[in-house]
Amino acid sequence: MRAVNYLELVCPAGTPAALRAAIDAGADSVYCGFRDCTNARNYPGLNFDDRELAEGIEYAHARGRWVLVAINTFPRAGDLSPWRRALDAAAAAGADAVILADIGLLDYAARRHPGLRRHLSVQAAASNPLSIDFYREAFGVSRVVLPRVLAVKEVAALIARMKIEAEVFAFGSLGTMVEGRCYLSSYITGRSPSSDGVCAPAEFVSYREEGGKMVSRLGEVMTNCYAKTENAAYPTPCKSRLIARGEASYLFEEPVGLNAASILAELKAAGVTALKIEGRQRSRAYVAEVVAHFRAALDALARGEEASSAVGDLHAIAEGGKVTLSAYKKGWR
Numbered sequence: 001m002r003a004v005n006y007l008e009l010v011c012p013a014g015t016p017a018a019l020r021a022a023i024d025a026g027a028d029s030v031y032c033g034f035r036d037c038t039n040a041r042n043y044p045g046l047n048f049d050d051r052e053l054a055e056g057i058e059y060a061h062a063r064g065r066w067v068l069v070a071i072n073t074f075p076r077a078g079d080l081s082p083w084r085r086a087l088d089a090a091a092a093a094g095a096d097a098v099i100l101a102d103i104g105l106l107d108y109a110a111r112r113h114p115g116l117r118r119h120l121s122v123q124a125a126a127s128n129p130l131s132i133d134f135y136r137e138a139f140g141v142s143r144v145v146l147p148r149v150l151a152v153k154e155v156a157a158l159i160a161r162m163k164i165e166a167e168v169f170a171f172g173s174l175g176t177m178v179e180g181r182c183y184l185s186s187y188i189t190g191r192s193p194s195s196d197g198v199c200a201p202a203e204f205v206s207y208r209e210e211g212g213k214m215v216s217r218l219g220e221v222m223t224n225c226y227a228k229t230e231n232a233a234y235p236t237p238c239k240s241r242l243i244a245r246g247e248a249s250y251l252f253e254e255p256v257g258l259n260a261a262s263i264l265a266e267l268k269a270a271g272v273t274a275l276k277i278e279g280r281q282r283s284r285a286y287v288a289e290v291v292a293h294f295r296a297a298l299d300a301l302a303r304g305e306e307a308s309s310a311v312g313d314l315h316a317i318a319e320g321g322k323v324t325l326s327a328y329k330k331g332w333r
Contacts, residue, residue, distance in 0.1 A: 007268055007275055007298050010068070010167060011291045014046040014280035019056045019067075021284040026295030029066040031099060032056065032280070033197075038086040039070045040123065041280040042197025054093040066096035072121035073197050074102050084108060091116050099145070100124075106139040119143040119167070123194070129161040136164050143167055145276065148174060151330045152263060156270035165273035170260040171290055172278025173319050174253050174326055175199075175238055184237035188219050200236045207232060233320060257318030258326050261294070261311035264301055286317055 011027035013019035022030045033039025035047040048056065057067045069090040075083045083105055090098050091113040098116060100106050101123035109118055122145040126132050135141040143165035146155060159166050175182060185199045186192035193199045204219045214226040216235040223235035225248075233239060233255035242251050258278070260267065267275065275298075277290055297311035315323055 007264070007301070008167075008273060009291070009294055009298060010274050010276045012172075012277055012280040012282070012287060013056070013067075014041060014282065014287075015284065016048065016052045016056055018280075018282075018284040018287045020059060021288040022291050023060055023063055023065050025288045025291035027065060027291050029068055029096070029274070030056075030060060031068040031070050031276075033070040033072075034086050034089065036082055036086070037195065037197045038073055038083050040072050040193045040197050041070075042073075043281055044202075046281060050089050050093065053089070053095075057094045057096075061094070068097045068099055068119060069093075069095045070099040070121065071105065072099050072101045072123045073193070074123075074195050075104065076195055080104070080108075087113065097142070103139075106135065106141070110139045114140075117142050119145065121145055122147055122169075127158070129158065132158075132162055132164065143273065145169075148258070149327050152266050152270055152328050155267070155272065159271035166271065167274040167276055168260075168267060168272050169258060169278060170264070170267075170275040171294065171314070171318075172258055174256070174258050174324075175236075182238075185218075188221050188237060200234065205235055231320070254322075254324075255320040256322040256324050257320065259314060259318060259323035260325060260328060261297055261314070262308040263325065263328060264297060264307040264311075268301065289317060290314060 008028045010029045010031060011022040013022055013030040013032040019030050019032060033041060033047050035049055060067045071083060071086045087098060087109050096117060097119050098109060099119045099121045100109060101121040106118060109116060118139060118141050120126055120135050120141045125147050126135060126144055127147045132144050141164060145167045148169050155168060182193045189201055189204045191198055191201055200218050206217045208215050214232050215222055216224045216232055218235045223240040226232045238252040239255045241248050244251060279286060293311045293314055297307040300310035301307040315321060
């Protein structure tokens, strides 16, 4: 897609306005989804209908950019129609690629729309050469979005054995460290990102003052308890503070954000093709700011300059006001 050794900047577009903001701020590609259960960010007020997608693609193509359509949830048994319709609509609108996780949908896309580029979603959890080769050979996948469980050395070792492009996450919210298995929400609310495209739906969220502390709940399940001096995070199940062996801690993930700005040169040297910014549920102002910072960093890197200083300070808009390199350095080992 781009020149050799060029790091493509793939940016979130939760709305048509965010799509334009990302393109104007310097995104090489944007990714978006339809306004239904076929994508993993199926929240009220987000996403695109057929007309909006076609207009967004026209806007991007006029500026030499790509639009990738995420159809990355797993169909429920007995009803494939929403997912097939989404694939057909993305192809009709002129999408540059679709991002898929389900084997059946990959097969449908390969047979029905052979000329439409196929990317393997992080939801597929493909993290070894055998599985990635399977998707490439069986369905003609051109790119894999690698799970957020790999250290930089592991990313490099994997890419050395792959025959397709690799995309990795560079900034944004982190989920549980088992990609494609995000079912915690379904046990509490009956809805999950994996099939419904939504985690911790807002209608199940509540905050209550109890005993001088702020308690967050998802449905009837307490997810956290905050002192008056703490900021209360959104009660996603994987970022709950839970009591185990008598001690309260974040067992899965803390409410902090990923920021790989300091290791962009390492990721480039590892052979990464594209960097992904997470945040389709965030505002267009957030999108514009993060994209502009990373555009400056990647341009500096291309000139042989230090990239991390060019990206600036994004702590203020990161989740929880804190950032981490997470699995890239695997500090928990």
